[in-house]
Amino acid sequence: MRKRFGAVQAVDGVDLELYPGEIHALVGENGAGKSTLAAIAYGAVRADEGTVEADGVVGLVHQHFKLIDRLRVWENVLLNREPKRGWTIDVPAARERVRALSSAYGLAVDPDALVETLPVGIKQRVELLRELDREPSVLLLDEPTAALAPSEIASFFSTIADLAKRGTAVLVVTHKLGEVIAYSQRVTVMRAGRVVATHLTNETNADQIAREMVGGEVPALAARAAMAGSLLLEARGLSARSGTSAITDASFEVRAGEIVGIAGIEGNGQSALADALAGVVPFAGDVVFDGAHLHADDPPAARLQRGIRVIPQDRRGEALVLDWNVRDNVALGRQRTLALGKFGDAAREVIERFDVRPPDADAVVAQLSGGNQQKIVVGRALTSAPKLIVAYQPTRGIDIGAAALVQSRLIEARNGGAGVLLISFELDEIFACADRVLVIANGKFVGTFDRASIDRGRIGALMAGHA
Ligand SMILES: Nc1ncnc2c1ncn2[C@@H]1O[C@H](COP(=O)(O)OP(=O)(O)O)[C@@H](O)[C@H]1O
Ligand SMILES: [Mg+2]
CATH class of the missing domain: 3.40.50.300 (P-loop containing nucleotide triphosphate hydrolases)
Incomplete structure (x- = not known):
């Protein structure tokens, strides 16, 4: 895949394969092209070149939440897919569907809560439930733990691991190498729009990944200061x-x-x-x-x-x-x-x-x-x-x-x-x-x-x- 935004070659000839049952971590510095790549795979951004093939539905949980604050949890989760009775939304059925989904995945939420009143950890669950309702066979998660407290991160990943066990192919974009090592089976490193390496996680370590992430040379400093002062x-x-x-x-x-x-x-x-x-x-x-x-x-x-x-x-x-x-x-x-x-x-x-x-x-x-x-x-x-x-x-x-x-x-x-x-x-x-x-x-x-x-x-x- 390739994608250019103006002068920036955001994604520069990337091949990526995701497998059912596997958590695949995608890492790289800010601006490496990770979000763009995920958006292309999802279909939200059109690539300049390249193709995406998926066996089933692809879901994406965005880096920045895309929930509608003034709506309830069930309304957000089922937006545009609400169960109907005749011409109107079947609200009891909608609530029930969200409740069933939330218990199936161990993601506790109150279907009737207004999204604007929820803490970020719960909003994250709502985002995830919305994608899970579409029964994706490929799930892309763009920095899903960025807003979570450390205590929420482990439980989040246990949900994701469950999903993978059920056969979903999962991509987790992150820059937290501890998460990569602890939870992924495969890891791809991007730098400046390109893939610099893909490893089985148990065949690499955080040091190697960090080196691959930062890569490159140290540029010469323009206009050196004479001397630091007092x-x-x-x-x-x-x-x-x-x-x-x-x-x-x-x-x-x-x-x-x-x-x-x-x-x-x-x-x-x-x-x-x-x-x-x-x-x-x-x-x-x-x-x-x-x-x-x-x-x-x-x-x-x-x-x-x-x-x-x-x-x-x-x-x-x-x-x-x-x-x-x-x-x-x-x-x-x-x-x-x-x-x-x-x-x-x-x-x-x-x-x-x-x-x-x-x-x-x-x-x-x-x-x-x-x-x-x-x-x-x-x-x-x-x-x-x-x-x-x-x-x-x-x-x-x-x-x-x-x-x-x-x-x-x-x-x-x-x-x-x-x-x-x-x-x-x-x-x-x-x-x-x-x-x-x-x-x-x-x-x-x-x-x-x-x-x-x-x-x-x-x-x-x-x-x-x-x-
Ligand atoms: N919609 C856009 N318009 C212009 N430039 C963009 C857009 N989206 C991303 N970019 C640029 O593309 C590069 C890759 O961005 P992104 O995919 O968000 O990186 P990452 O998620 O790895 O931090 C960056 O230089 C970013 O500024
Ligand atoms: Mg990003």
Whole structure:
């Protein structure tokens, strides 16, 4: 199969076979093409080339839930397949069908619950039940455990293992190598749209898979900084929790004029780290920033005042007010310190330096592309005299041109004396920008590398939780 989106060859000549009775794991870094491949196999995305053959129905549980919040569980599960009595839906029969399905697979749900009231773990079950009602012989699961708590993951996989035992062919997309080793029988590794390896799981190990996932060479760094400067941020024994993300007893430092890359697989404590520094969640431990303590209860506004800038992971949810214009979004966070008459100047600076298109301060942010929205988020952080920049996945989901611009502006900010903490799930991004790399796994820092000592395979293995 092959599929191109604009300049991106998302899937580049992939062959994949799934067998009845088998859990097949599909792994790869963010952007490797896993979701696109699954969507092609399901029939939701049309491949440019290639064919898909399946013996029976193919089901797909999406990476991002596709449930209708305002409907009940049974309505979601049976949408467009509701049992009818005459012209109307046979509600008692529908409820019963969902109840029977849920008990057959050990996926407890209340058929009458409104989906919007359910926690993510239960929503996941509803998604799964909806596909199971179609009696798929092939079931594709795109990062099914991403939103689950660790305690829910084992029970989820026992359901999936049951399904496989009944003869279903299962594909599980994941980047959690522990899950691959524990639950799959076969594993395929993708990188940059291609399959780099397929193994029987019991003939490989997490180290080998991690090395295959990250592959490639370490790129040379453009425009090296002369020298890292004075100590800017020093954290000792930092612990924090944000949702299901946790970081424990982390000690690290960031110097002025240095980009410190945090390399890790998604879900290993990165959110807790970023949120603790941003002031969104409390932390324990000792943090000194720019010569003075940072207190766990210092609000985000006080941190902004001191020169900490955060580029959050979720630009639409955490960084922008989508129905405001560019000008007001650029001023956001500086509304108390920036004279009203200067809002336009600040916006123009971001628009010019970050090549925002259209170059219009009055444009409503919701109408810009993701790449241009991100330029505003990054531009706002970098044009307001930042001392420390916490950049969380700063190029996530944006096109290559916008990503290159964001990275080169981060490097410029570092050359100008700012310290940067770059949290990224993409090793290529870390290697392209960072002066020093800290590896995070299971909420702990497990390795440090400077540019001279970077070892891609070793970093991959540490990321996978192998010391
Ligand atoms: N609908 C789309 N439009 C444009 N680019 C896309 C689209 N879907 C995916 N891509 C791009 O294709 C590549 C592969 O994406 P994806 O299949 O989602 O990867 P993965 O699931 O492995 O993270 C990425 O560079 C992504 O940005
Ligand atoms: Mg994906």
